[in-house]
Amino acid sequence: MNMHLRSRKALGIAVASALAVTMSGCGGDDTGRSGDAAEGAPSPGITDDSITLGITTPLSGATAGPGTCTVAGVTAYFGAKNAAGGVEFGDGKTRTVEIEALDDTYDPQKAKANYDQLKDDVFAMTAGLGTPTNRAWRDAAIADEVPQVLVMTGDPLFSDTAESPWQLGFVPTYLNEGEAFGELLASSSGDHKVAILSQNDDYGEGYVEGFKSAIEGADNIEVVDELTYEATDTSVDAQLTELAASGADVFFNAMSVTPLMISSLQKAQSLGWTPSWFLPSNTSSPGAILEPGGAAAYPGIFSVAFSKAPASPAFAQDPDVVEYLAALKQYGNYPDPPAFPHCQWSWMVGATLEQAFQNMEEPTRDSFMEALRSIEDFEAPLMLPDTAVNTTEEGQPAVSTVVVQKYNGRGYDTVQAFE
């Protein structure tokens, strides 16, 4: 009984002391919670000689290929800059740029967790790939006033300054791409009948909306048939058969699924329908889609781009491309030739960030956002002629201009007019 009492007393003391310890810890818990920084004080993630950027992007899983590229490009860009001494900032100090990248496997929940983990250590978040994975922490980034800039999503929400004060998209929206097609077609001299097949979601809708707004009022263009499919469909043969019967000479196929695009190219041929094709930028790879699809049978395959393709013989000696490929190998931890345009885009993100760094006058996130939003007609390395980074246009991502290109049997050439 005595022992019982004593052990009880021991436990009571243990509980009391545990409580006392935890309670005393309460006083100092203000540290580590963002949003309370004094005016003008340096933001987290920046010191006098370095700045840290965070990235959450898919590095494993189905989208790991492009995801890895989004990290490799910007890491290579700043790796080369750091080796040369660093980047000179607008406040006169020279800083090295460090990148902290985490894998989110294209899972919004993990992307949010990665953001929570990074936000107090990094100055800004950048370059991450994916619409849902960027949307998942958009609200939190606004509340915490953490920049979420030059992210790789075609979602226009990220370029709406009123809705997203701390965000800026990098790549052109689906709308921008559709518009470029429409403009090219509307400017052609002949009459054209257009058939449209689009994915039944925001991706397809964006393309179609942009395309239609561009051909509005053009008398020579008539949309003769318009169908949709689901992203989960395994075949669009029925839609293609119906569209072939429309007699269209131009086919706008807003499709994001690689195998479906290949089988569409094959199916239309077997139906004896050979229109000119307009393909989105992410399903127009010469090696992965056009060759297996037998694209040579068509009079023209058109797509859009804003970056130089390093694999293209036309750019093999281009100084931008040579420098980029060398840096990607040496600093980007990416020894192979880049398989996705995201590597080039990410390199351009690096160059655009450098522009903003050079113009930011205080080491704060506010000053950075101001500098980032005032970049005009900056021709980033690897950019095609007639495209530029322009962050001053309301409602547009950093790159909103694309050029239309035509398939030449191996790669793409920029075209000024349709046929």
Add this chain to the structure above:
Amino acid sequence: MATPSTSTASSVWQRPWVRWAGPLLLVVVLAVMPLVLSEFANQTIARIGVYAVAVLGLNVVMGYTGQVSLGQIFFLGFGAYVTAYGVSNDWNIVLVFALACLAPAVAGLLVALAAARLGGLAIAMVTVALPIVGVPLAKRLSDFTGGSQGMSARFAEAPEGSGLYDDQWQLYIVLIIAGVVFLLTRNLVRGKYGRAFAIVKGNENVASSMGISPYRYKVLAFTIASLIGGVSGFLYMLVIQYTSPETMTFGHSISLLAAMVIGGAGSIVGSILGGAYYVLVPQLTNEVDPSLTALLQGALLLAVLFVLPGGLVSLPRALTRGRRPRAGRGSAAPPTTPSSTTGSGTAAEEPETERQGHA
């Protein structure tokens, strides 16, 4: 302060006051914890709470009743979407919570009424269909779900005057809701229904001969699992504040299943460990090498299953068995389990012995 309890460690755990003090201490720690931890730690624990509840639901139908369900993520996603829709339409939050529980439960009931007629792997196949149907459905019903762009809903700002930060407030809500769900589930599986579930899991013919309808109990278990899945969906929206069709992809359902087996099938504490595994391991592998996360997670999963086929929850037992071969059953229980030594020992122990064969 020489504690006399060292020599009598095993008997101390059986004293009645310890049985009360243990849970009490746990409650106090949980109540104080959000105030002292960093923001990121709070958010991480809240996420663990979300997935612990999801794994718990899966445990009810799989761990305790032995029916393979590969669709649990669908109910989490359903609950999350109901919550997001309700919040974005400014419905009362209590009503939203009730709907986030009930709607998935009704969906689960309807599926179970049909699926539970099937046996064995057929029921698994039916549940596979749920996330596979759920993703395109969420994309298609864009008026309700926001399509593939998903839905954001922030509804858990700390109330004015409470003096709490948002992350602390959210963690308190998660702890309270998850605590209640765990307590109720624990009581369920320890009681009459738990014994019936165990018998249905063990042998359906025996169950029938004892007057326990396997069909009814399978439907019941599945419905409860769906309801708990809905609760975890509500918590998901509370913590993550965003849902999209990606939330309920089939791969996540498999991850939940892996988390349940790793934590410990048919175990309440195992559900918490499973939730912790689901959340912490990606963070851990990200620290090691962000480009090798999938590989590292696979290796870790294999390692745990080789060393601890009964899941992480069997770790203390495996340790004590190795050190003290003579240890009694009661003292070998995991120390974090509130009163695992009480009451109907058969119901609590039976699934654990069977687990070796099933896992």
